[in-house]
Structures are given as structure tokens and as C-alpha cells.
Amino acid sequence: MDKVILDGKQVADKVKGSLASRVEALKEAGVxxxxxxxxxxxxxxxxxxxxxxxxxxxxxxxxxxxxxxxxxxxxxxxxxxxxxxxxxxxxxxxxxxxxxxxxxxxxxxxxxxxIEKDVDGVTSLGFGQTAFGFGKYPSCTPAAIMRIIDEYKIELEGKHAVVIGRSPILGKPVSALLLNRDATVTICHSRTQNLPGIVKQADIVVAAVGKPNFVQGDWIKEGAVILDAGYNKGNIGDVDYEACYEPAGAITPVPGGVGPVTISMLLKHTVDAAELTL
Amino acid sequence: MDKVILDGKQVADKVKGSLASRVEALKEAGVxxxxxxxxxxxxxxxxxxxxxxxxxxxxxxxxxxxxxxxxxxxxxxxxxxxxxxxxxxxxxxxxxxxxxxxxxxxxxxxxxxxIEKDVDGVTSLGFGQTAFGFGKYPSCTPAAIMRIIDEYKIELEGKHAVVIGRSPILGKPVSALLLNRDATVTICHSRTQNLPGIVKQADIVVAAVGKPNFVQGDWIKEGAVILDAGYNKGNIGDVDYEACYEPAGAITPVPGGVGPVTISMLLKHTVDAAELTL
Missing domain, CATH: 3.40.50.10860 (Leucine Dehydrogenase, chain A, domain 1)
Incomplete structure (x- = not known):
């Protein structure tokens, strides 16, 4: 399979494009x-x-x-x-x-x-609903990661996803969303022992740790899908892109990966919420 | 280290023993x-x-x-x-x-x-609060598992916990509780590929799958701690006890393991909730 660069800008444009007619319809309805x-x-x-x-x-x-x-x-x-x-x-x-x-x-x-207005997915209730499979507005970066996965038809069922990071708006909800889509999910963090060895098993790697260029090339299994949710100073991701590009089967760049899709999910959730008031 | 049989009845008796004076004090206060x-x-x-x-x-x-x-x-x-x-x-x-x-x-x-009366830990809000680290009443079986771990001073920080099962009252909340205590957590389920190989890496195994004698002896790493949350017909756990006893460092029996502690946590949560009305 050819290596795929997961183009977040393209995905974001598609999401935003799909919102235009919905916004228009809302305005016609007076909202x-x-x-x-x-x-x-x-x-x-x-x-x-x-x-x-x-x-x-x-x-x-x-x-x-x-x-x-x-x-x-x-x-x-x-x-x-x-x-x-x-x-x-x-x-x-x-x-x-x-x-x-x-x-x-x-x-x-x-x-x-x-909860009806929690379009950024920050409440514990919203998180619980997401984890139980009926949340309306997951936190936007996790939602963006899932959208990229879907747009590129990346298979999740039975795959081993390793999430690095456990924050309430990123590591925890993205783990929940991947689990609900039948991935086997490992959640790693600052106390994890042998992180490279665990990441090496991953079919899907989500980096959400907030440390520039943290994920190294020799941690990556040949063909793994890498989603970099990091945005550190100077527009640097959590993944050492140069080094991880080689083994990866698919990878998000920074900038132009998860970031633009995150904002488009915020817009989508806002339109969703407005439609529910009709 | 000697092999430890994690005696749930003893833990449950200790929990219940600690409740007696609290119940008395509540009654003296008219509640x-x-x-x-x-x-x-x-x-x-x-x-x-x-x-x-x-x-x-x-x-x-x-x-x-x-x-x-x-x-x-x-x-x-x-x-x-x-x-x-x-x-x-x-x-x-x-x-x-x-x-x-x-x-x-x-x-x-x-x-x-x-939420104030959700002592059994079944609401999505209660789950979200637990996952975010400020839940009052986690689901009772996960709370029981954590209590056993604490009573036997089983170290969690940096350890690899593998949870088999992802139900809203068991697999998901116990994963959240273990994660919040700094374990690296892998959540497995019916779609997981190579389950034996994943369980083999675990320092802590939580079986919450609802299949009698499902977890096999040759899946267990030497010295692993095994917590069996299964209760299948005929008082049979999810773990093949005879086979897993040999490699395990510590193991809960069925019956007499997680089950009795689960009920004692329900009682404790009820007393906690009553005290909060004073």
C-alpha cells in the first residue's frame, strides 16, 4: 500500500462545505x-x-x-x-x-x-455520554481524529490503538471513541513503563502528550497509522514527523493534520446544536 | 514472593465493620x-x-x-x-x-x-465524574476491585493492567479507575485480536467478560495479579482458577473474591450518601 499523508485541510474543507447549506436552511427557518x-x-x-x-x-x-x-x-x-x-x-x-x-x-x-450547548465537549456528563456511546458532542480534537479516520476509511475493528496522553479533552475521549469502534485500546501516559515497546505494537498511534517531537521513528511498527494531536510552540507536533514518516502507513502532518479538522468539528457541533433547537 | 489468595470475604468484613459506627452516628443524628x-x-x-x-x-x-x-x-x-x-x-x-x-x-x-443517589454508579454523569477523578460513587464492582487492590497494597503506578470487557458498569469504569491510579491500561473485548498475547503482558488482569473459565493459564505472565469480576451460572468466574493459580502472583477466588466486596461497596456508598445529607 502507498504511504498516505492524512490531509487535514482537505477533510476540514469537506466538513465546512457540508455545513454551508445547513447554515442557510437554519437562517431561512429564522435561526x-x-x-x-x-x-x-x-x-x-x-x-x-x-x-x-x-x-x-x-x-x-x-x-x-x-x-x-x-x-x-x-x-x-x-x-x-x-x-x-x-x-x-x-x-x-x-x-x-x-x-x-x-x-x-x-x-x-x-x-x-x-449539556445542550457543550459543543466543545468539556463536561464530565458529555464525556460519560460519549463513552457510553450516545454523546452528541465529543471533545473536538477526538472528534477530528475520528473524522480523519473515517474519511480515509482506516479500519478500526480489532486493531490495536495506542493513545499517548490521558487528558479529559483528548486522551480519555479519543480512547473512548476508538473503543466504541471496536479497537483494542491502550492508554499510556507519563508513568507508563516501556512506552516505545507498547507503541511498537500499535496499528494506530494517537499522540496527545504535549511534548514536541516526542514520538520517535523506531517506536513505530511498519505500516502503522499515526495521528498527531499535538500542537506545541512553533507549530511542532508530538510526533517526530521526519523519523516516523518512513515506517508509517499513514500519518498526519503538523500543521495541516488534526488541527484544521478540530476547528471544523467545533463548527459542525454548533450547527448540530442549532438544528436541535428547531 | 508467596502467592496470595485475595480474600474478598475478609475485605468485605473489614469494610462492613467500618460502617457500623458510621450508621450509628447517623441514627443518633436522626438519619x-x-x-x-x-x-x-x-x-x-x-x-x-x-x-x-x-x-x-x-x-x-x-x-x-x-x-x-x-x-x-x-x-x-x-x-x-x-x-x-x-x-x-x-x-x-x-x-x-x-x-x-x-x-x-x-x-x-x-x-x-x-447523581446524589446513584450509589450503584450506573449514570453516564457518574461515570464521567469517575473518569475525570472526582466521582463519588463509582460502579460497585470496579470500586470493589480497587478496594481489594488497596487492602493488599498492590502497586499500580506504571504497571500494565489489561481489562477484558468494556461494559458501562464494569470494564469501562474499572479501566478509568486503574488509569487514574497511574496504571497503563489496555481494554480488550470480543473483537480483540490476539487476546492471549495481550493478556500475557499484563501485570494486572481484570476479567469482566461474562464467560465461564474464559481466561486460560497459559495467558498469564508469571507473578501477575488476577482479579476475576465474573459471576456466571453455578458460581463460576471468568478465570480458569485451577489453571491460572499456578502462574499468578495473586488471585481472587470465585466465590469469595470480588463478589462480597461489591455488596460491601454498595453499603458504603449508601452510608456515604446519607452522611452527605447531614
Whole structure:
């Protein structure tokens, strides 16, 4: 089989393309899909991410409602803002940009988002529903990984998937989604012993560890599918692309792999949520 | 190291022993801890399980409120019963005996149980909270497995745990609990390829597959810890005990292993829930 470079930009364009007519139909029905983004503080990367998401919304006709709170915001104040957005019928999705300043109880804030508007897939309820197979909005990066797998018709049933990382928005939900699609799933993390030996068994490798160029070429089984969910400073992934390209059967580049699809899944979830209010 | 037979009865007695003074203190404060059990239909094994649980409650001073519904009960009728129990301040825990008759939407019924009273750990919210590390009442069999591991001071950090089975009340939550304790976790199931080879790598094996004597002796690595969560007809576990005893470093018998601890965790969760109402 030829080596496949998994082109996230192409997948993202396809997803976004499929949303245009749905957004139009919603507007004809009197509903403008709207994503509210909450940014707390002045972290420059967070500002960039929120702006990118807002612009992506606008380009396909989704309204972007941007809320920017000062870095001194308290947990209570943030919860009040979330409550208002939960009650606002004009808002279909709520995204709280991570990370928030240290004085805020981030988990409490995530948990406060109404399940119907949790298009970013951050609540424990949303995660539980996803793990049990009936979640509407899985966390966006895991959803993007599954979308790439589906677009490229990568077989999962009975395959051994090794996920490196166990965060609530990445390692845990992507493991759950792969398991529900009949992969055998191993979840690895910072305490894992003999990580190279475990990765070497994988038919599918998902890197979600947040360390630049962490996954090495000699860890990869010949023909394995590699999905790199990392985005480290300087647009560097968690996978040493040059070294892993050789043994891989298919691989996502960084940039242009999982990243663009992640944003398109956020848009899709927002449109899904708006349609459910009709 | 000597081979250890993990004595569930002893662990269960210790757990129950620690509850006696807590139940007494609750009663002095005017609160009698109460577990409501709902049985739908006439399945003889289910009747036995519910009776066992009720009797276990009574023996340590927990009130057991048994609700027995006819096998023609509709989903709506069952949901109404659950709503009443949710609102009843005298009830601290609710257990819906599985399985329910086919006409009932079992998942909808489980999901209806208020999180504060989900002492059996069946809701997707409870699972999500457990997976994210702040769940109060994990599903009872997984909680029992963790209790046995702790009582016998079995190290988990960095160890490779292989869980066979992926049910919402067993395989999935026990995987989450092991992961949160820093084990590397592999989840296997009916579609897994080369199951013996994967189990052979395990430092910890959890069998939760529901097939009598399924796990074979030559699958087990020398010194592995084996936890058998199976209870098949005739009190037979999922592990071929005779064959696995030889290579195992530690092993739960069936009966007398995970089973008795499971019931004691249900009692503990009910007392926990009652204390939280003080």
C-alpha cells in the first residue's frame, strides 16, 4: 500500500462545505447558529485561538459572540456569565477557552456549561455520554481524529490503538471513541513503563502528550497509522514527523493534520446544536 | 514472593465493620441510611440478588426499601417511580436491578437516577465524574476491585493492567479507575485480536467478560495479579482458577473474591450518601 499523508485541510474543507447549506436552511427557518466564546485574561495564544475560532465561524455564516473577561475574574463571576449564556436562546454553543487564570476553578466552570450547548465537549456528563456511546458532542480534537479516520476509511475493528496522553479533552475521549469502534485500546501516559515497546505494537498511534517531537521513528511498527494531536510552540507536533514518516502507513502532518479538522468539528457541533433547537 | 489468595470475604468484613459506627452516628443524628432497590419482573436470579442486597443492608442497620414492579411496567411508569425516589428525602441510594424487561428503555431509567443517589454508579454523569477523578460513587464492582487492590497494597503506578470487557458498569469504569491510579491500561473485548498475547503482558488482569473459565493459564505472565469480576451460572468466574493459580502472583477466588466486596461497596456508598445529607 502507498504511504498516505492524512490531509487535514482537505477533510476540514469537506466538513465546512457540508455545513454551508445547513447554515442557510437554519437562517431561512429564522435561526442564526451562534457560538459564544469566553476568554478570561490576556494570554496571547488564547486570544489568537479564540480569534481564529470566531473567524472560522463567520466564514461559514455562524454568529460568533465573543466575551472577554478581565484576568481578575472570579469563579463566581465566570459561572454567572455561563449561566446567562446557558439561558440565552440565541446562543447554541459555548466555548470556554482553556486555560483560565489560576484563581478560577476551571473544572467548576466547565461543568456549569449546559449539556445542550457543550459543543466543545468539556463536561464530565458529555464525556460519560460519549463513552457510553450516545454523546452528541465529543471533545473536538477526538472528534477530528475520528473524522480523519473515517474519511480515509482506516479500519478500526480489532486493531490495536495506542493513545499517548490521558487528558479529559483528548486522551480519555479519543480512547473512548476508538473503543466504541471496536479497537483494542491502550492508554499510556507519563508513568507508563516501556512506552516505545507498547507503541511498537500499535496499528494506530494517537499522540496527545504535549511534548514536541516526542514520538520517535523506531517506536513505530511498519505500516502503522499515526495521528498527531499535538500542537506545541512553533507549530511542532508530538510526533517526530521526519523519523516516523518512513515506517508509517499513514500519518498526519503538523500543521495541516488534526488541527484544521478540530476547528471544523467545533463548527459542525454548533450547527448540530442549532438544528436541535428547531 | 508467596502467592496470595485475595480474600474478598475478609475485605468485605473489614469494610462492613467500618460502617457500623458510621450508621450509628447517623441514627443518633436522626438519619437512617436507606437504600431503595427496584426490581422489575420476576427473574429468579434478579430476585435473589435484590434480596441479598436488602439483607446485607439490614445486617448493618441500613434501611432497605424494596420496590417490586410487574413485568409489564412501561418505561414511563418506571421513570415515575425513580422520580419519586429521587424526591424522597428518606431515600439515600437507588439501585435499579439489571436486567429490566425488554420493553423498558434501561438506559433512560438509569440516567433518571439523581447523581446524589446513584450509589450503584450506573449514570453516564457518574461515570464521567469517575473518569475525570472526582466521582463519588463509582460502579460497585470496579470500586470493589480497587478496594481489594488497596487492602493488599498492590502497586499500580506504571504497571500494565489489561481489562477484558468494556461494559458501562464494569470494564469501562474499572479501566478509568486503574488509569487514574497511574496504571497503563489496555481494554480488550470480543473483537480483540490476539487476546492471549495481550493478556500475557499484563501485570494486572481484570476479567469482566461474562464467560465461564474464559481466561486460560497459559495467558498469564508469571507473578501477575488476577482479579476475576465474573459471576456466571453455578458460581463460576471468568478465570480458569485451577489453571491460572499456578502462574499468578495473586488471585481472587470465585466465590469469595470480588463478589462480597461489591455488596460491601454498595453499603458504603449508601452510608456515604446519607452522611452527605447531614
Amino acid at each position: 442564526t447558529p451562534c457560538l459564544a466564546t469566553i476568554l478570561v485574561g490576556d494570554d496571547p495564544s488564547s486570544e489568537t485561538y479564540v480569534r481564529m475560532k470566531g473567524n472560522a465561524c463567520k466564514r461559514i455564516g455562524i454568529e460568533s459572540k465573543r466575551i472577554h473577561l478581565s484576568k481578575e475574574t472570579s469563579t463566581e463571576e465566570l459561572l454567572e456569565v455561563i449561566d446567562e449564556l446557558n439561558q440565552n436562546d440565541g446562543v447554541h454553543g459555548i466555548l470556554l477557552q482553556h486555560p483560565v487564570p489560576a484563581q478560577i476553578d476551571e473544572r467548576a466552570a466547565f461543568e456549569r456549561i449546559a | 437512617t441510611p436507606c437504600l431503595a432497590t427496584i426490581l422489575v419482573g420476576d427473574d429468579p436470579s434478579s430476585e435473589t440478588y435484590v434480596r441479598m442486597k436488602g439483607n446485607a443492608c439490614k445486617r448493618i442497620g441500613i434501611e432497605s426499601k424494596r420496590i417490586h414492579l410487574s413485568k409489564e411496567t412501561s418505561t414511563e411508569e418506571l421513570l415515575e417511580v425513580i422520580d419519586e425516589l429521587n424526591q424522597n428525602d428518606g431515600v439515600h441510594g437507588i439501585l435499579l436491578q439489571h436486567p429490566v424487561p425488554a420493553q423498558i428503555d434501561e438506559r433512560a431509567a438509569f440516567e433518571r437516577i439523581a
